[in-house]
Amino acid sequence: MRPTSSPILEALNVEVSRNSDIVIENASFSINRGDYVGIVGPNGGGKTTLILALLNFLPHTKGTIRLFGSDIDKFASWEKVAYISQQATNFEKHFPLTVRELVSLGCIRKGNIGRRFEYEDWEAVDESIRFMGLTDVAHRRIGQLSGGQKQRVFVAKALARNPEIIFLDEPVVGVDSATQEKFYKKLSDLNAEKQTTILMVTHDLTSVFCRMSKVLCVNKKVETAQITQELDPNTLLKKAYGEHFHFVFHKHECTGVFERDSR
Amino acid sequence: MNVTAVNLLDLFGYQFFQNALIGGCIAAAACATVGLFLILKKEAMIGDGLSHTAFGGIALGLLLGINPLFTALGISILAVFGISYMRRKGIAPSDSAIAVMLALGFSTGLIVISIAQGFNVELFSYLFGSILTIDLNDLIMVTLLGLSTLLIIGTFRREILSMVFDEDDSRVMGIPIKTLSIAFDLLVAITIVLSIKVIGTILVVALLVIPGLAALKLELSFKKTLLTAIGLSIASTVLGIMLSGVFDIATGGLIVFISIIFLILTYAYKKVG
Numbered sequence: 001m002r003p004t005s006s007p008i009l010e011a012l013n014v015e016v017s018r019n020s021d022i023v024i025e026n027a028s029f030s031i032n033r034g035d036y037v038g039i040v041g042p043n044g045g046g047k048t049t050l051i052l053a054l055l056n057f058l059p060h061t062k063g064t065i066r067l068f069g070s071d072i073d074k075f076a077s078w079e080k081v082a083y084i085s086q087q088a089t090n091f092e093k094h095f096p097l098t099v100r101e102l103v104s105l106g107c108i109r110k111g112n113i114g115r116r117f118e119y120e121d122w123e124a125v126d127e128s129i130r131f132m133g134l135t136d137v138a139h140r141r142i143g144q145l146s147g148g149q150k151q152r153v154f155v156a157k158a159l160a161r162n163p164e165i166i167f168l169d170e171p172v173v174g175v176d177s178a179t180q181e182k183f184y185k186k187l188s189d190l191n192a193e194k195q196t197t198i199l200m201v202t203h204d205l206t207s208v209f210c211r212m213s214k215v216l217c218v219n220k221k222v223e224t225a226q227i228t229q230e231l232d233p234n235t236l237l238k239k240a241y242g243e244h245f246h247f248v249f250h251k252h253e254c255t256g257v258f259e260r261d262s263r
Numbered sequence: 264m265n266v267t268a269v270n271l272l273d274l275f276g277y278q279f280f281q282n283a284l285i286g287g288c289i290a291a292a293a294c295a296t297v298g299l300f301l302i303l304k305k306e307a308m309i310g311d312g313l314s315h316t317a318f319g320g321i322a323l324g325l326l327l328g329i330n331p332l333f334t335a336l337g338i339s340i341l342a343v344f345g346i347s348y349m350r351r352k353g354i355a356p357s358d359s360a361i362a363v364m365l366a367l368g369f370s371t372g373l374i375v376i377s378i379a380q381g382f383n384v385e386l387f388s389y390l391f392g393s394i395l396t397i398d399l400n401d402l403i404m405v406t407l408l409g410l411s412t413l414l415i416i417g418t419f420r421r422e423i424l425s426m427v428f429d430e431d432d433s434r435v436m437g438i439p440i441k442t443l444s445i446a447f448d449l450l451v452a453i454t455i456v457l458s459i460k461v462i463g464t465i466l467v468v469a470l471l472v473i474p475g476l477a478a479l480k481l482e483l484s485f486k487k488t489l490l491t492a493i494g495l496s497i498a499s500t501v502l503g504i505m506l507s508g509v510f511d512i513a514t515g516g517l518i519v520f521i522s523i524i525f526l527i528l529t530y531a532y533k534k535v536g
Binding site for chain 1: 478482
């Protein structure tokens with residue numbers, strides 16, 4: 001399923017400052033339902049700041065951010081949104097939670113705070129665990145999992161409340177490339193099967209140009225492009241990384257695991 | 264030995280001993296529950312800070328002739344808001360804010376004692392606990408506060424756990440973090456005050472932290488960890504009260520010693536297993 005034309009996230013001339021320094025300047029872009037978006041750019045370029053502003057964790061100093069048509073300051077339907085932070089998998093190793101217990105926390109939403117979970121909630125928990133291939137480790141403590149399994153657990157937790165949009169901030173840092181590939185495959189399946197909109201900060205440019213439908217290049221300014229067969233990644237990336245930057249990328253790299261067969 | 268056994272059986276027949284066991288078990292369960300979340304939040308020191316702050320409230324209550332547990336509760340709640348205000352306004356980070364409140368509460372107590380003079384014996388019982396002398400009014404207060412704390416935490420356990428585990432994601436999920444955080448700190452203050460009679464202000468942090476630590480050593484699920492912490496806390500308290508009744512040794516000290524034995528045993532069990 002490819003993205004439809006209804007924008008669910010819009011930024012119009014957005015400026016974000018931190019400690020009186022402008023980190024994001026005049027950013028304008030829109031994300032449609034079903035988009036799979038890579039947010040790339042050099043370290044310190046403002047990728048995480050952009051995500052935090054889009055989630056209203058950081059105030060934007062100028063412009064407008066709209067989520068599901070509502071101004072971000074007035075947005076209330078947070079059950080449609082999931083966020084997996086950069087630090088998510090850096091939890092205390094001995095934290096006493098099993099995979100199923102952690103994923104079940106994803107079912108908490110404004111409407112059921114302080115209430116017992118319904119049967120449907122537990123069904124959603126088990127379905128998320130199954131979808132992310134974690135059934136065998138469902139009763140294992142999260143501290144005993146491998147790096148790749150931990151990442152999938154956090155996506156399963158996000159999926160438990162069936163969000164329409166998921167924000168991920170560098171979810172594959174510190175894991176081997178085979179595990180990364182499996183993780184990206186799961187996200188591609190999620191995007192294709194459930195039409196979940198995904199925005200992911202990543203340094204893995206090959207995966208972005210092979211798997212994703214849109215790219216945001218962030219280095220204070222935000223350049224955006226739809227990823228098509230005709231797009232020359234370097235023209236876009238040089239705007240964020242500088243003229244000296246050259247990304248060696250051949251379209252045949254997108255065959256096999258990376259093939260964008262559903263596009 | 265026979266004399267000891269008879270004495271112990273006799274003790275169960277006394278109202279004061281029954282009151283001590285009921286009050287002790289409720290305080291132990293509340294402490295273990297609140298304490299486990301404090302350990303996971305890495306904020307065990309707020310327990311120590313608030314218990315010392317409560318000392319100021321106790322001295323004030325004795326001076327004014329009000330039930331010291333009420334004044335301790337009032338001062339502890341004020342301290343919670345003070346710590347929260349200092350954090351929020353950037354006046355001091357969490358640990359420094361706790362240190363300021365601890366010092367303010369304790370020095371208030373010292374000043375009140377030096378002004379009043381003469382209630383040293385009574386004050387001693389609040390500093391080190393005196394569960395065997397708990398009267399009906401105090402038992403009712405401990406029971407009401409303890410069961411309310413357990414009920415509230417039981418109801419919002421998932422939300423508190425989520426906040427402790429990942430505050431940012433919890434905020435996205437619609438959990439009212441600020442309200443929940445203050446409510447939880449208030450429950451910490453209440454739990455400390457209701458435990459003062461059992462173990463005293465000086466040692467209450469032990470009942471908050473040690474059962475949770477011992478349970479965490481067993482590497483169980485959250486549900487089982489919580490139940491184990493409560494079980495160990497109640498077991499330490501009941502054994503402490505019983506041994507204290509039989510051998511006439513300070514209850515608070517015995518409870519802490521027994522809970523430390525449990526901690527060592529769980530550590531050894533995990534090492535061997």
